[in-house]
Amino acid sequence: MLLTISTTHEPATDLGFLLQKHPDNVRTVSFPFGEAHVFFPEASDTRCTAALLVEVDPIGLVRRPGRGADGFSLAGYVNDRPYAASSFLSVALGKVFRTALNGRSEHRPELAATALPFVVELPTVPCRGGEAVLRELFEPLGYAVEAHPIALDERFPEWGDSRYLSVRLTGQVRLADLLAHLYVLLPVLDDEKHYWVGDDEADKLLAKGESWLGAHPARDLITRRYLKHRHSLAAIVLDQLADEDTQVEAEAETEAQADKPSLNQQRIGAVVAVITGAAAAKVIDLGCGEGRLVQALLDAGVAQVTGVDVSPRVLAKAEARLHMDRLSERQAGRVTLLHGGLTYRDARFAGFDAAALVEVIEHLDEARLGALEQVVFAHAKPPMVVVTTPNVEHNVRFAGMAAGQFRHRDHRFEWSRTEFAAWANKVAAEHGYSVRFEPIGPVDPEVGAPTQMAVFTR
Numbered sequence: 350m351l352l353t354i355s356t357t358h359e360p361a362t363d364l365g366f367l368l369q370k371h372p373d374n375v376r377t378v379s380f381p382f383g384e385a386h387v388f389f390p391e392a393s394d395t396r397c398t399a400a401l402l403v404e405v406d407p408i409g410l411v412r413r414p415g416r417g418a419d420g421f422s423l424a425g426y427v428n429d430r431p432y433a434a435s436s437f438l439s440v441a442l443g444k445v446f447r448t449a450l451n452g453r454s455e456h457r458p459e460l461a462a463t464a465l466p467f468v469v470e471l472p473t474v475p476c477r478g479g480e481a482v483l484r485e486l487f488e489p490l491g492y493a494v495e496a497h498p499i500a501l502d503e504r505f506p507e508w509g510d511s512r513y514l515s516v517r518l519t520g521q522v523r524l525a526d527l528l529a530h531l532y533v534l535l536p537v538l539d540d541e542k543h544y545w546v547g548d549d550e551a552d553k554l555l556a557k558g559e560s561w562l563g564a565h566p567a568r569d570l571i572t573r574r575y576l577k578h579r580h581s582l583a584a585i586v587l588d589q590l591a592d593e594d595t596q597v598e599a600e601a602e603t604e605a606q607a608d609k610p611s612l613n614q615q616r617i618g619a620v621v622a623v624i625t626g627a628a629a630a631k632v633i634d635l636g637c638g639e640g641r642l643v644q645a646l647l648d649a650g651v652a653q654v655t656g657v658d659v660s661p662r663v664l665a666k667a668e669a670r671l672h673m674d675r676l677s678e679r680q681a682g683r684v685t686l687l688h689g690g691l692t693y694r695d696a697r698f699a700g701f702d703a704a705a706l707v708e709v710i711e712h713l714d715e716a717r718l719g720a721l722e723q724v725v726f727a728h729a730k731p732p733m734v735v736v737t738t739p740n741v742e743h744n745v746r747f748a749g750m751a752a753g754q755f756r757h758r759d760h761r762f763e764w765s766r767t768e769f770a771a772w773a774n775k776v777a778a779e780h781g782y783s784v785r786f787e788p789i790g791p792v793d794p795e796v797g798a799p800t801q802m803a804v805f806t807r
Contacts, residue, residue: 350402350403350405350432350438351401351403351473352434352442352470352471353469354467355399356396357466358460358466360394361394361396362393362397364397364524367454367457367460368399369455370389372389373392374388382406383403383404383406384404385403386401386404387399387401387402388400401446403441405431406431407431429513433473434471434473434539435475435536436536436539436541436542436543439532440544442531449525450529464521464522465521465522467527468517468518468519472515473499474535475538476538476539477512477538477539479498479514480496480514482538485566485567486538487518489565490561491716492520493519494518495516495518495519496514498510526561529561532557550577551582558571563759564712568590569660569661572586612790616707616708616737616800616802617645617707619787619789621645621646623733623804624649624651625650627733629701630651630653631652631653631655631701632651632655632701632703632704632705633705633729634646634655634704634707635691635698635704637657637658637667638658638663639666640667640668640670640686642705642707643686652683653682653683654684654685655684655697655701657687658689659690673686691713692724693720693724694728698724698728701729702733703734704734704735705735706725707735708739710736710738711738711739711761712759714761715761722780726779730780730807733804734782737802738800738801739756739760739800739801740764740765740766740796740799741765742765742766744756746793747799766797770786773803777805781807782805782806782807783806786801786802787801789801
């Protein structure tokens with residue numbers, strides 16, 4: 350099985366520094382299942398490619414010491430293990446590129462923290478669910494995906510295609526993130542692992558998916574498949590991911606007086622005041638989480654409120670918060686909860702008087718903001734859009750926050766007031782909106798308020 354990673358970042362040979370492998374050498378690492386070889390088919394200032402070739406010995410696997418004698422099985426000797434990307438490749442990648450996977454580089458630390466252009470090629474990928482699942486897993490992470498099915502037998506085209514795809518991924522991403530995506534998602538595509546999945550696999554998944562899994566639209570699918578459908582273990586991971594969704598600023602926020610409303614309460618109150626002040630009758634909360642804003646809008650008398658979130662588990666908590674199983678028919682008609690992602694055009698998002706994006710944009714990679722803008726401002730295009738996001742300048746006022754630390758570990762960025770205004774003004778100009786800005790929370794004369802809000806009006 351083969352994996353190649355190429356870059357055109359100049360000098361491209363920096364890839365060798367990032368991977369801690371010299372382009373002139375071939376590195377071989379032994380595993381219980383075979384050997385992995387790292388080499389560089391090309392290495393110039395303009396383009397560099399690193400290849401990971403994994404040779405699996407299926408006969409050795411069957412005959413290895415300690416394996417129970419269960420009689421002859423042809424499948425043990427004749428299978429796709431030596432050729433198709435799977436958990437074997439994932440394990441090899443995790444070991445031979447361990448330092449790069451952890452985001453460290455002794456010689457190029459600044460590059461290890463920088464998103465670079467990469468092309469990944471996997472000639473043979475087993476994919477349960479086909480190309481649709483491949484795209485479902487990689488496109489939300491910002492990759493351009495090319496996939497070509499592999500015929501069962503080219504001599505007999507009437508047999509159709511196999512479950513294998515030839516895959517090419519292109520993206521601008523940190524190398525550590527790229528390796529983490531591959532490490533987790535290769536066995537997810539195959540929907541199989543060659544080893545026993547114990548409790549430590551849940552810790553691996555949370556560690557490797559720390560910066561991206563919580564916000565991924567397919568995180569339930571990823572979690573179940575990665576943990577080999579161990580439902581109790583998957584439930585623990587999904588519960589932890591769902592809890593993290595509701596812990597924004599939980600460690601950073603400290604209130605001077607216990608009787609003051611929390612920043613989250615102030616934020617919801619400000620958004621509700623803007624929306625009700627505009628007499629909006631139909632409102633959609635994009636990224637509704639556990640439904641706190643949905644509940645507040647209903648309590649404020651908004652006629653119809655729809656909440657959207659990528660997590661079915663979080664939506665289940667929203668249903669419980671709203672007591673949807675006990676609502677009268679009239680009350681149930683006022684509220685709807687939808688499962689959906691915010692970076693894909695969805696006809697269900699249209700027809701509302703106002704849309705809210707409360708502490709949502711900072712959970713997306715900045716490269717994906719353009720897709721969100723198209724979904725909300727170009728296609729759904731409600732008369733009003735309310736967006737809130739942290740003011741990174743105010744972080745120095747939170748006790749215990751280190752320099753450069755974000756308020757939540759799933760935040761991909763946090764903007765200053767100038768950066769937020771530049772983005773909002775650009776969006777407004779491109780899509781026919783005017784925009785005004787309001788602070789939320791106590792306004793510090795030097796660093797401003799903790800939360801910044803933009804109100805877009807068509």
